[in-house]
Amino acid sequence: MPSLISPEPSVLSTWKRPAPTKVDLPWADISVIDISTFDEPGGKEKLAEQLQHAVETTGFFSITGTGFTDEEAGEKKVMGTEVLDNVESVNIAKFIPELASEPRHEFFNPYLAEIEDFSRRSLALASKIFTLFALILELPPDYFSSKHLYSSKSEDHLRYMIYRPRSIAQDALVSNSWSRAHTDFGSLTLLWSQNVAGLQIKTKEGGWKYIPPVDGGIICNVGDAMQFWSAGYLKSTTHRVTRPPADQDHIHRLGLFYFVRPGDEVDIAPAPSPLLKRLGMVKEDEGEGVREKVTGLQYVRERVKNYHDHNNYEDRKGKTFKVGGLEIEDEAV
Ligand SMILES: [Fe+2]
Numbered sequence: 001m002p003s004l005i006s007p008e009p010s011v012l013s014t015w016k017r018p019a020p021t022k023v024d025l026p027w028a029d030i031s032v033i034d035i036s037t038f039d040e041p042g043g044k045e046k047l048a049e050q051l052q053h054a055v056e057t058t059g060f061f062s063i064t065g066t067g068f069t070d071e072e073a074g075e076k077k078v079m080g081t082e083v084l085d086n087v088e089s090v091n092i093a094k095f096i097p098e099l100a101s102e103p104r105h106e107f108f109n110p111y112l113a114e115i116e117d118f119s120r121r122s123l124a125l126a127s128k129i130f131t132l133f134a135l136i137l138e139l140p141p142d143y144f145s146s147k148h149l150y151s152s153k154s155e156d157h158l159r160y161m162i163y164r165p166r167s168i169a170q171d172a173l174v175s176n177s178w179s180r181a182h183t184d185f186g187s188l189t190l191l192w193s194q195n196v197a198g199l200q201i202k203t204k205e206g207g208w209k210y211i212p213p214v215d216g217g218i219i220c221n222v223g224d225a226m227q228f229w230s231a232g233y234l235k236s237t238t239h240r241v242t243r244p245p246a247d248q249d250h251i252h253r254l255g256l257f258y259f260v261r262p263g264d265e266v267d268i269a270p271a272p273s274p275l276l277k278r279l280g281m282v283k284e285d286e287g288e289g290v291r292e293k294v295t296g297l298q299y300v301r302e303r304v305k306n307y308h309d310h311n312n313y314e315d316r317k318g319k320t321f322k323v324g325g326l327e328i329e330d331e332a333v
Pocket of ligand 1: 182183184239
């Protein structure tokens with residue numbers, strides 16, 4: 001077990017949230033869902049209704065009323081050791097006995113109790129979103145959340161990330177790309193909203209729009225596993241990060257994420273959803289237990305390999321990804 005107490009944690013400098021850009025950018029129109037009503041009578045159903053359009057179109061939406069404070073998400077960002085061009089990031093696995101041997105920099109030791117709490121609450125929040133997905137697909141409410149238990153071994157990770165500013169000349173050499181176009185492999189990504197513009201999603205028409213900052217919000221996006229589970233109904237949209245606009249291009253761009261991935265042992269089969277059956281996206285006899293099982297771990301490993309085998313995920317439109325007896329079109333939009 002990680003040690004929870006250290007007498008003298010090092011003092012971290014306070015991070016000041018940068019101001020939003022004043023540059024007029026092509027912002028994406030994403031739904032903002034106040035999830036604080038989740039436990040009210042009829043709350044989940046109403047939220048599922050609000051969410052349906054977002055997940056059918058881009059799979060990107062923002063949630064507010066999450067219980068996470070700005071201070072928690074903003075003032076203690078830390079830097080890791082894995083250096084990738086102008087990006088540094090550190091991934092932190094779930095705090096469960098099966099993953100206790102995952103290497104962790106000692107820098108984090110004084111903060112482990114706080115980070116564990118953040119990690120557990122992140123998945124608890126994601127569970128609410130999974131419940132809404134299940135309601136949308138007319139499945140038992142715990143259909144997806146039960147496949148993403150905190151106690152189950154999976155490749156979930158909490159990520160702290162920093163993009164360092166680069167000169168115009170350096171960025172020009174990489175076409176202003178800070179993160180190449182891709183979809184997320186897992187089930188759901190939570191990204192704490194921040195003000196430095198740069199994250200863009202690919203539109204149906206093939207253009208790019210910026211994800212707008214949402215005060216106190218968490219940007220959520222559907223990943224490939226969830227797209228798989230829903231036979232393409234829930235959209236995992238291609239996105240990328242580009243050089244920020246001129247009034248923010250000198251700022252260190254911080255990122256805080258929780259990536260939810262399917263439990264290692266769960267079956268990644270299209271869900272036997274009445275909605276998907278009515279839409280003809282899932283056959284009557286399709287679903288768990290009718291063919292060879294593809295596990296979450298097998299799925300994630302194959303998906304990561306597939307990604308690294310292709311230079312730019314933008315080019316995958318119309319191509320299919322296959323794992324076991326399952327197949328899905330990449331970029332189904
Ligand atoms: Fe991503």
